[in-house]
Amino acid sequence: MVTLQHYLFLSAVLFTLGVAGVMIRRNLIVILMSLELMLNAVNLSFIAFAKYLDSIEGQIFVLFIMVVAAAEVAVGLAIGVAVFRQRGTVDVNDINLMKW
Amino acid sequence: MTDLVWLIPVFPLIGFLINGLFTRKLPEKAIGWIGSLSVGASFVVAVLIFLEVLGMEPGSRSVQKIVYTWILSGDLSVPIGFLIDPLSLVMMLVVSGVGFIIHVYSIGYMHGETGFRRYFAYLNLFVFNMLILVSANNFLLLFVGWEGVGLCSYLLIGYYYEKKSAADAGKKAFVVNRVGDFGFLVGMFLIFITFGTFDFTQVFSEATAKLTQGGLMVTGITLLLFLGATGKSAQIPLYTWLPDAMEGPTPVSALIHAATMVTAGVYMVARCSVLFAMAPVSMTTVAVIGGATAFYAATIGMTQFDIKRVLAYSTISQLGYMFMACGVGAFASGIFHLMTHAFFKALLFMAAGSVMHAMAGELDMRKMGNLRHKLPQTHWTYLFGTLAIAGIFPFAGFFSKDEILFYSFERHMGFWILGALAAIMTSYYMFRSVFMTFYGKSRVEADVAHHLHESPPIMTVPLMILAGLSLVGGLVGIPIIQGWHVFGDFLSPVFAPATAILTSNAHGAAHHSLALELILMGMSLAIAVGGLLFARYMYIVDPAAPDRVISRIPEIHQLVYNKYWVDQLYDILFVNSIVKFSRFLWKAFDDAVVDGIVNGLARLTRGFGGVLRQLQSGLVKDYALSIMVGVVVIIGYLVLR
Numbered sequence: 001m002v003t004l005q006h007y008l009f010l011s012a013v014l015f016t017l018g019v020a021g022v023m024i025r026r027n028l029i030v031i032l033m034s035l036e037l038m039l040n041a042v043n044l045s046f047i048a049f050a051k052y053l054d055s056i057e058g059q060i061f062v063l064f065i066m067v068v069a070a071a072e073v074a075v076g077l078a079i080g081v082a083v084f085r086q087r088g089t090v091d092v093n094d095i096n097l098m099k100w
Numbered sequence: 101m102t103d104l105v106w107l108i109p110v111f112p113l114i115g116f117l118i119n120g121l122f123t124r125k126l127p128e129k130a131i132g133w134i135g136s137l138s139v140g141a142s143f144v145v146a147v148l149i150f151l152e153v154l155g156m157e158p159g160s161r162s163v164q165k166i167v168y169t170w171i172l173s174g175d176l177s178v179p180i181g182f183l184i185d186p187l188s189l190v191m192m193l194v195v196s197g198v199g200f201i202i203h204v205y206s207i208g209y210m211h212g213e214t215g216f217r218r219y220f221a222y223l224n225l226f227v228f229n230m231l232i233l234v235s236a237n238n239f240l241l242l243f244v245g246w247e248g249v250g251l252c253s254y255l256l257i258g259y260y261y262e263k264k265s266a267a268d269a270g271k272k273a274f275v276v277n278r279v280g281d282f283g284f285l286v287g288m289f290l291i292f293i294t295f296g297t298f299d300f301t302q303v304f305s306e307a308t309a310k311l312t313q314g315g316l317m318v319t320g321i322t323l324l325l326f327l328g329a330t331g332k333s334a335q336i337p338l339y340t341w342l343p344d345a346m347e348g349p350t351p352v353s354a355l356i357h358a359a360t361m362v363t364a365g366v367y368m369v370a371r372c373s374v375l376f377a378m379a380p381v382s383m384t385t386v387a388v389i390g391g392a393t394a395f396y397a398a399t400i401g402m403t404q405f406d407i408k409r410v411l412a413y414s415t416i417s418q419l420g421y422m423f424m425a426c427g428v429g430a431f432a433s434g435i436f437h438l439m440t441h442a443f444f445k446a447l448l449f450m451a452a453g454s455v456m457h458a459m460a461g462e463l464d465m466r467k468m469g470n471l472r473h474k475l476p477q478t479h480w481t482y483l484f485g486t487l488a489i490a491g492i493f494p495f496a497g498f499f500s501k502d503e504i505l506f507y508s509f510e511r512h513m514g515f516w517i518l519g520a521l522a523a524i525m526t527s528y529y530m531f532r533s534v535f536m537t538f539y540g541k542s543r544v545e546a547d548v549a550h551h552l553h554e555s556p557p558i559m560t561v562p563l564m565i566l567a568g569l570s571l572v573g574g575l576v577g578i579p580i581i582q583g584w585h586v587f588g589d590f591l592s593p594v595f596a597p598a599t600a601i602l603t604s605n606a607h608g609a610a611h612h613s614l615a616l617e618l619i620l621m622g623m624s625l626a627i628a629v630g631g632l633l634f635a636r637y638m639y640i641v642d643p644a645a646p647d648r649v650i651s652r653i654p655e656i657h658q659l660v661y662n663k664y665w666v667d668q669l670y671d672i673l674f675v676n677s678i679v680k681f682s683r684f685l686w687k688a689f690d691d692a693v694v695d696g697i698v699n700g701l702a703r704l705t706r707g708f709g710g711v712l713r714q715l716q717s718g719l720v721k722d723y724a725l726s727i728m729v730g731v732v733v734i735i736g737y738l739v740l741r
Contacts, residue, residue, distance in 0.1 A: 098718045
């Protein structure tokens with residue numbers, strides 16, 4: 001029997017993996033992918049709760065998040081492409097002009 | 101007509117505003133006539149009021165017109181009000197009348213100068229302030245005019261501001277006057293403390309009740325007021341600014357530094373005659389300072405070669421006469437001399453200006469000589485002015501100066517001797533200037549000589565008018581015969597309270613002795629002629645004589661020629677120490693303390709920012725980490741609470 005706890009546990013694991021990816025990886029593309037992972041971990045917990053509480057709102061929310069995530073990826077990748085063209089790299093440690 | 105007295109100062113104010121703001125595109129002539137006619141209009145109003153006042157009873161010739169309440173604060177109420185009485189009327193007539201003539205002359209003299217418009221605007225502003233000064237009915241409004249004329253004097257001395265000496269002279273005049281103004285202000289405050297009002301009529305009518313005769317308070321007030329007068333009227337010890345003020349255009353010297361503004365101190369002392377009469381110590385001080393200045397300035401005048409400086413020192417000397425008259429209690433004589441002096445000194449300055457005009461700006465009398473054929477009108481008018489100032493019968497100066505000498509003789513022999521010595525020197529140096537300029541051999545440089553020319557009529561006609569006034573101006577005050585001294589009788593109601601105090605103090609009142617008066621008259625005439633003859637001997641008969649005299653007493657000549665080194669002495673005593681103190685404040689206080697605080701605050705802020713800015717690394721990961729930490733902390737707090 002797969003219970004709510006299983007879903008939430010999986011969601012937490014995925015979210016932590018995403019956070020770790022964002023924090024540790026240096027490649028911009030991978031960071032974006034990790035962000036997606038975080039978003040989808042959240043989606044998973046939404047769905048799980050929606051099923052558990054027998055409510056439709058959670059599912060609708062997931063749809064919204066997907067739309068926003070798609071837009072975010074589009075913008076993020078566009079920035080990534082522009083940065084690569086400009087500087088020849090997508091290593092975020094090299095992209096540090098915005099400082100004192 | 102007396103209701104319209106406010107028009108008298110307002111006309112020049114309008115002229116100032118028009119010329120100051122609007123007439124940029126107009127030709128010189130229009131600007132000049134706007135300026136002149138605005139003063140002329142004041143003169144017309146003053147004459148009309150004068151005629152109306154003449155029709156009143158002599159005892160009731162004092163009218164106050166309040167236009168507007170200027171300051172109202174608790175018990176203090178200061179109106180914009182005018183006092184019309186014989187004294188202020190005489191001053192208004194002289195200021196606006198002589199002012200008008202000088203304005204017209206200026207149209208010719210200033211022709212082609214850059215800043216023609218500025219010149220006329222300032223000149224109008226000056227006349228406005230001067231008329232406020234003489235017509236005010238309270239001390240505070242008088243002080244407004246007093247400061248206003250000081251400002252205009254500063255602006256006009258520094259008219260050629262691109263010349264350093266002119267700018268410096270303007271500054272000097274302003275700063276020296278400030279010293280006097282300090283005394284005047286403190287005197288005014290003491291008056292307010294004592295009387296609770298600034299109003300002339302109230303102060304003077306309550307003076308005998310609220311102040312003790314010869315007491316500390318009245319002596320203090322009058323001495324402080326007199327300090328103000330020494331600044332404005334260039335008396336010892338604050339006279340040093342006036343000779344330097346000759347850096348301004350010549351009509352300015354004529355109007356401000358000879359005919360009107362410098363007489364403000366005399367006017368103020370005469371206006372406060374009641375207070376002065378109550379303080380014998382102050383009266384003696386005024387007389388001594390006046391007599392000493394008259395003598396001292398005359399000695400310097402004998403040695404100068406700059407024609408305008410000769411006239412400047414003679415102005416100081418003549419102002420000394422006026423103060424001596426006030427100091428011996430002959431206030432009316434002081435004002436009489438003020439009026440005649442306004443005529444002939446304005447004339448002398450403007451004639452000197454006409455000489456300068458012909459000589460392409462040359463002022464050194466050693467480079468003049470024998471100009472009488474080239475400049476006939478200037479020569480005659482200058483000669484008239486000289487005859488008047490030297491006191492030769494029947495020119496104006498004879499009557500006024502003789503009267504002062506007579507009254508000072510009555511008071512004390514010493515004053516008469518001082519005055520008589522000053523008179524003989526005056527006659528000498530004035531005729532010296534005439535002979536050096538218009539007679540003898542021509543010492544004019546060749547390139548100047550061939551375009552010597554008489555000035556245009558717009559300059560010579562004002563000269564002739566003033567020459568006429570210098571001739572007949574004294575006839576309003578013929579002494580000896582009872583009732584012929586029209587001027588003195590006209591003024592006497594104003595000075596009646598002061599005279600009453602003075603005569604009640606004098607033990608065994610002096611009698612007018614006809615014989616004495618005639619003898620003194622003869623002596624002053626002899627003195628004047630003596631000076632004339634001496635100057636003629638030195639500069640016409642034996643032109644080598646002056647050099648011989650100088651070589652006999654070179655030290656004394658150097659001392660006097662360099663004005664007794666007083667300027668240098670003041671520099672050492674006051675100016676340098678003040679400059680040093682200011683430098684100390686600049687370096688030690690301003691640079692170290694004030695700038696230290698400001699810069700220290702800035703440095704502190706910048707250092708703090710320097711620490712904080714390390715947080716902004718530019719690395720996205722760092723920001724993500726700080727967000728994470730923040731989230732963990734908040735959630736941890738919510739969970740573990």
